[in-house]
Amino acid sequence: MFQPGAPGQPSREISVERARELSRFKITDDDVRFMQHMIVHHAQAVEMVELLRTRGESPAVMRLGERIAMSQDAEMELMRDWLTGHGRPIEAADLHAGHGAPAAAMDHSAHDHSSHAGHAQHGAAPADPQDTPVMPGMLTPRQMAALAAARGAAFDRLFLQGMIQHHQGALDMVDSLMAQPDSAEDPMLSGFAASVVADQHADILRMQSLLSEL
Numbered sequence: 001m002f003q004p005g006a007p008g009q010p011s012r013e014i015s016v017e018r019a020r021e022l023s024r025f026k027i028t029d030d031d032v033r034f035m036q037h038m039i040v041h042h043a044q045a046v047e048m049v050e051l052l053r054t055r056g057e058s059p060a061v062m063r064l065g066e067r068i069a070m071s072q073d074a075e076m077e078l079m080r081d082w083l084t085g086h087g088r089p090i091e092a093a094d095l096h097a098g099h100g101a102p103a104a105a106m107d108h109s110a111h112d113h114s115s116h117a118g119h120a121q122h123g124a125a126p127a128d129p130q131d132t133p134v135m136p137g138m139l140t141p142r143q144m145a146a147l148a149a150a151r152g153a154a155f156d157r158l159f160l161q162g163m164i165q166h167h168q169g170a171l172d173m174v175d176s177l178m179a180q181p182d183s184a185e186d187p188m189l190s191g192f193a194a195s196v197v198a199d200q201h202a203d204i205l206r207m208q209s210l211l212s213e214l
Contacts, residue, residue: 026185028182032086034176036083037095040138041169046076048159056156056159064210082188135169135173137166139165157214160214170196174193
């Protein structure tokens, strides 16, 4: 049997006994949803780097973007392997539940749902889909369109600002997961979440520094 490796590390063969030992850790619905959503979250970061390759100007921003894309691609593969290994679908059902559903699902900050219902009854206007992120930190369709339309130094600034926002959203998703009872007990998921926090904090500091130099 094979166990997915930590980010940047290959999978490794493990014994049946070790597989049984690892299976003792409970996998929660929040764990699964976190991995499913983080795949989508990472995919947008890779899409942003694809834009950077043809629209950016700064070599330093280019290098950072390529490193981010390589890291996110490897982590997406790891997350897919983890979900498949646990017999779970790669796509989250709530991604098809309507605009904003994934963001709501990942936000476990004890919102008062009755108050939301009350707002709806009072005829509050629905949010413009162009300004609604799919989940925390992700760029909205309008932000992605603005990024795609920019060139040169203007693009570099928008890219760094957007990627800082994007990374912060990933950190918020980890915080939300860790706030749930019994979540992240699986050793691989726990290690992955810790690596997300460390790597993206470091990236944010680097991007803030680059932004100040543009």
